[in-house]
Amino acid sequence: MTNDDLLTVSSFSVTYDVEPPVEAVRDVSLTLRRGEILGLAGESGCGKTTLAYGLQRLLKPPAVITGGTAVFHDESGEDIDLGLLGEEEMRAFRWDKASMVFQGAMNALNPVTSIGRQLDDVFTTHRRGMSRAERREEAGKLLDIVGVGRDRLKSYPHELSGGMRQRVMIAMALALKPQLMIMDEPTTALDVLVQREILQQISELRTEFGFSVIFITHDLPLLLEISDRIAVMRAGRLVEIDTSERIYRQAKDPYTRKLLASFPSLTGERGDFVRGTGGATSATQAGVTA
Amino acid sequence: MTTLEFSHVSKRYRVRGSGHMLALDDVSFTLRSGQTLALVGQSGSGKSTIAKILTQLERATSGDILLDGKAIPRRGRALRRYRQQVRMVFQDPFASLNPSHTIRHHLERPLRLDHVVPEAEVEDEVHRLLERVQLDPAGTIDRRPHELSGGQRQRVAIARALASRPSLLIADEPVSMLDVSIRLGVLNLLAELQRESRLGVLYITHDLATARHFSDEIMVLHHGEVVERGPADDVILRPQHPYTLALRNASPDPDRHFAGDALSESAGSRP
Numbered sequence: 001m002t003n004d005d006l007l008t009v010s011s012f013s014v015t016y017d018v019e020p021p022v023e024a025v026r027d028v029s030l031t032l033r034r035g036e037i038l039g040l041a042g043e044s045g046c047g048k049t050t051l052a053y054g055l056q057r058l059l060k061p062p063a064v065i066t067g068g069t070a071v072f073h074d075e076s077g078e079d080i081d082l083g084l085l086g087e088e089e090m091r092a093f094r095w096d097k098a099s100m101v102f103q104g105a106m107n108a109l110n111p112v113t114s115i116g117r118q119l120d121d122v123f124t125t126h127r128r129g130m131s132r133a134e135r136r137e138e139a140g141k142l143l144d145i146v147g148v149g150r151d152r153l154k155s156y157p158h159e160l161s162g163g164m165r166q167r168v169m170i171a172m173a174l175a176l177k178p179q180l181m182i183m184d185e186p187t188t189a190l191d192v193l194v195q196r197e198i199l200q201q202i203s204e205l206r207t208e209f210g211f212s213v214i215f216i217t218h219d220l221p222l223l224l225e226i227s228d229r230i231a232v233m234r235a236g237r238l239v240e241i242d243t244s245e246r247i248y249r250q251a252k253d254p255y256t257r258k259l260l261a262s263f264p265s266l267t268g269e270r271g272d273f274v275r276g277t278g279g280a281t282s283a284t285q286a287g288v289t290a
Numbered sequence: 291m292t293t294l295e296f297s298h299v300s301k302r303y304r305v306r307g308s309g310h311m312l313a314l315d316d317v318s319f320t321l322r323s324g325q326t327l328a329l330v331g332q333s334g335s336g337k338s339t340i341a342k343i344l345t346q347l348e349r350a351t352s353g354d355i356l357l358d359g360k361a362i363p364r365r366g367r368a369l370r371r372y373r374q375q376v377r378m379v380f381q382d383p384f385a386s387l388n389p390s391h392t393i394r395h396h397l398e399r400p401l402r403l404d405h406v407v408p409e410a411e412v413e414d415e416v417h418r419l420l421e422r423v424q425l426d427p428a429g430t431i432d433r434r435p436h437e438l439s440g441g442q443r444q445r446v447a448i449a450r451a452l453a454s455r456p457s458l459l460i461a462d463e464p465v466s467m468l469d470v471s472i473r474l475g476v477l478n479l480l481a482e483l484q485r486e487s488r489l490g491v492l493y494i495t496h497d498l499a500t501a502r503h504f505s506d507e508i509m510v511l512h513h514g515e516v517v518e519r520g521p522a523d524d525v526i527l528r529p530q531h532p533y534t535l536a537l538r539n540a541s542p543d544p545d546r547h548f549a550g551d552a553l554s555e556s557a558g559s560r561p
Contacts, residue, residue, distance in 0.1 A: 043469040191332040192496065196540035218470050221499075221542035248548055262470045264503040266543040267527060 005073055006179060006212045007032040012068035014054045024050040026236040037213040039227030041220050047236040048216050052182045056100060057090050075179060096126055098180040099173035109157040115168050116153030122175045142171040163194035184216045199226055221263050224248050232256045292323045292358060292457035299353030301339050313339045315514040323457045324488040328501035331511035337494045341462045345378050374404050377451035381463040383443035387435040393446055394431045400453035419449040441472035458490040477504050498541050502526045510534045
């Protein structure tokens with residue numbers, strides 16, 4: 001481990017203890033660097049969300065972490081083994097050091113409370129010393145940062161568009177200046193223009209605040225553009241992890257290549273998919289046997 | 291040869307409290323059998339309103355919709371016959387099939403209701419339909435939707451749409467709910483069927499890349515108005531309207547992203 005690493009995951013495994021048991025995450029090891037955007041790609045059921053929830057200890061039974069460790073290298077120099085934290089310590093850790101933007105997060109806001117109140121809640125829970133005026137000021141500042149504007153503090157979720165609600169969720173995730181943000185399909189439900197704005201914002205905020213991002217999505221072309229490195233998962237295993245450029249130019253794993261070939265190229269040759277043209281026939285086969 | 295003409299169609303929805311919302315503003319286009327037309331735009335642009343009007347689930351506020359020169363019927367048997375010609379494939383294959391019925395039932399019904407083949411041939415026709423969508427009839431026919439994968443379900447939905455031998459197919463985001471590795475398979479199937487049966491396909495999507503690769507022409511809708519229409523490559527590679535350009539530039543495009551990179555020694559070795 002060097003000073004540049006933020007999170008070291010070793011042989012992490014999660015099993016859904018049902019009959020028969022499902023090994024959702026199998027022996028995953030990876031290192032997340034400080035300030036890096038790591039894309040986590042894979043299709044539904046590959047374990048990418050389970051892995052993210054597992055790291056944050058947010059899994060509920062029947063999901064059981066069956067092995068491995070996740071060590072968080074705090075900026076204070078302290079190493080925190082997430083598996084050894086007690087319930088209360090874990091609660092304090094979450095959001096403070098590692099926050100999360102959930103899938104469909106814009107629908108995760110409380111519909112009967114103003115967004116100002118909801119931001120305020122984050123501070124009353126985690127920053128007990130702050131005065132009311134300070135909390136208000138912080139909440140306003142956050143809404144300014146994500147481009148919603150502090151004049152919307154009194155707005156209720158239904159008064160905002162999907163894109164604005166998603167920005168509010170990002171504001172909440174930013175509230176405590178975490179070192180890690182895990183984003184699970186944060187823009188999948190949004191239109192491409194809104195998606196692009198939000199991605200740009202995430203990237204700018206990352207530069208400004210220096211946090212690391214684990215960005216989970218099935219949209220590989222998008223990951224190729226925004227991530228420093230990409231990890232590809234399939235059936236619970238990490239099949240490949242490399243820089244975006246190398247994944248794009250010379251992916252080693254056949255599954256990664258197949259995924260890349262599943263996306264038609266926007267501006268390349270017609271019939272030329274993101275990498276290679278072999279995807280068409282193999283995808284037809286896959287569809288039949290899937 | 292079937293021609294569907296959408297001529298100066300507008301649709302106004304009444305909105306409680308704030309009067310009206312113009313969902314479609316003077317939209318005109320023609321869809322011919324043997325042609326694939328992609329309809330792209332953001333949510334709220336009016337894409338699905340067009341699909342609803344074409345299937346007569348909604349009525350246009352003004353304008354004409356003509357099938358081979360004749361106004362489309364509003365009710366009764368004539369409307370049934372029209373709907374036999376113009377079929378729809380929906381976005382969500384989990385919701386569009388009835389969970390309590392077998393695949394056989396799903397395909398027999400349109401065959402019987404529309405008297406497509408004599409009763410004695412219904413069973414054979416069901417098998418043929420499943421084969422056309424590249425499903426194994428023996429392994430599929432007695433199953434229920436929940437026993438099939440999303441891709442298989444969408445194939446069943448396509449087979450059902452084809453049962454009445456339509457000349458036009460409206461596919462509203464047919465692959466956006468499927469896993470990425472099987473999307474191309476379903477789109478390739480649609481393209482194949484389209485060529486074989488000279489179907490006219492209206493491919494409604496927000497995905498510019500698949501719109502370009504699977505359509506002859508692209509029509510861009512923005513706030514209920516057609517802002518651009520033309521051959522697929524022209525619209526994507528040389529967009530004329532600023533909105534089309536904005537859409538294109540916002541769409542992920544790793545090819546362009548990596549094209550200008552320093553590490554380009556391997557760029558020439560594209561497979």
